[in-house]
Amino acid sequence: MRVFLSHSGEDKALARKVAATLQEAGLEVWDDQTEILPGDNWAEKVAQALRDSDAMVVLFTPKAFSSKTVRHEVEYALGQERYRNRLIPVLAGPPEEISEHNLPWILRRQHLVRLPDHESDTGIKRIAQALLDAA
DSSP states (O other): OEEEEEOOGGGHHHHHHHHHHHHHTTOEEEOHHHHSOTTSOHHHHHHHHHHHOSEEEEEEOHHHHTOHHHHHHHHHHHTOGGGTTOEEEEEESOTTTOOGGGSOGGGGGSOOEEESSTTOHHHHHHHHHHHHHHO
């Protein structure tokens, strides 16, 4: 299964950690850091990755909530049948800083994964297991 990892550009360290855990579980993760080369059309590459992916993990952090790019990626996934039951919202950060009430209403109905801190290996492994179960 190919997974698109949506995140704010300011959350690259967390995204790399999540991507590594998903890859260790046998999932293929599209990584903008290695897939988009200098001179590439960034929007075109992201659009192709969204079309080619089977699932999406969205890392919602305080920065991601204000990211138009993250919002557009989620809107795309919500409109695609192949992402049904394969769109996993992740609340990443202390509960006092990040609440599910900040999520788009449609995502509040889905099972959420909470990562209260960036060291939560158990939570990241739950993401991988959810994707494997949906495969």
